[in-house]
Amino acid sequence: MSLFKLPAALWAVICCLPALAYGAPTDWASLHCPSNSADGLPTPTYGSDQIVFTVCAELNISAPLNDVYNAILNFQAYPSWNTFVFAVDLPPNVTTTPADDYVGMPMTFHTAGVLPLSNSTSNEILTVLDPANPSGYSLSAWRYDDGLGGFGMRAEHPNVLVDVGDGVTHYLSFETYYIGPETALVLLLKGNLQTEFEKQAADLKAYVEGS
Numbered sequence: 047m048s049l050f051k052l053p054a055a056l057w058a059v060i061c062c063l064p065a066l067a068y069g070a071p072t073d074w075a076s077l078h079c080p081s082n083s084a085d086g087l088p089t090p091t092y093g094s095d096q097i098v099f100t101v102c103a104e105l106n107i108s109a110p111l112n113d114v115y116n117a118i119l120n121f122q123a124y125p126s127w128n129t130f131v132f133a134v135d136l137p138p139n140v141t142t143t144p145a146d147d148y149v150g151m152p153m154t155f156h157t158a159g160v161l162p163l164s165n166s167t168s169n170e171i172l173t174v175l176d177p178a179n180p181s182g183y184s185l186s187a188w189r190y191d192d193g194l195g196g197f198g199m200r201a202e203h204p205n206v207l208v209d210v211g212d213g214v215t216h217y218l219s220f221e222t223y224y225i226g227p228e229t230a231l232v233l234l235l236k237g238n239l240q241t242e243f244e245k246q247a248a249d250l251k252a253y254v255e256g257s
């Protein structure tokens with residue numbers, strides 16, 4: 047085994063086995079934003095181990111669950127409401143969202159407010175499309191694609207929706223960041239990310255309730 051392969055193999059064990067070993071099912075509908083960002087929330091792809099921090103927003107939206115679900119996945123409409131992710135680049139064969147969305151779909155998010163002086167981009171991959179889970183929630187998610195198979199940074203953004211009655215949908219949106227070399231840099235931006243997640247939630251509520 048070469049010197050390079052040994053650390054890679056060790057890292058694979060450290061990063062991936064715990065998720066498989068302790069993959070206790072998450073009760074998505076019961077999750078709430080943690081009061082301490084270091085008490086992170088689990089994600090579908092990476093589980094609950096090796097979390098560095100979670101940024102999170104939750105609120106109630108006075109609209110049917112399906113309307114909220116479709117708004118979250120209608121990436122083409124983001125420029126009309128989302129001040130955080132103000133544009134999304136999609137594959138050429140995806141001409142209508144959310145209808146053409148598929149698990150594995152690569153996207154480039156254009157984001158404002160993360161870095162102090164400039165906009166930023168991040169490559170993301172759609173990981174979950176579950177509009178009506180029998181357990182009483184809906185879940186969609188995408189994960190950060192570092193282009194290094196997760197060696198740079200692992201992060202995932204789930205959106206959990208629960209119908210709380212009276213035409214109201216509870217929206218929980220968070221991103222959990224896991225141990226990795228790039229995560230140390232992102233930790234410096236945690237405050238900005240948290241602010242932008244709160245803005246994005248307020249933007250979504252205004253957009254869905256107004257439409």
Ligand SMILES: *[C@@H]1O[C@H](CO)[C@@H](O)[C@H](O)[C@H]1NC(C)=O
Pocket residue numbers: 104105106210214216
């Ligand atoms: C959302 O509404 C439910 C049901 O009325 C309520 O229990 C919950 O506290 C509300 N959550 C928020 C974040 O306002």
Ligand SMILES: *[C@@H]1O[C@H](CO)[C@@H](O)[C@H](O)[C@H]1NC(C)=O
Pocket residue numbers: 137139140141146148
């Ligand atoms: C677009 O391409 C991807 C990957 O080749 C495929 O999985 C998906 O079904 C395609 N979508 C449409 C709407 O053609």
Ligand SMILES: *[C@@H]1O[C@H](CO)[C@@H](O)[C@H](O)[C@H]1NC(C)=O
Pocket residue numbers: 132158163164165
């Ligand atoms: C970020 O992009 C938006 C939309 O293209 C633009 O209006 C804004 O000036 C940009 N902000 C910075 C800091 O470059």
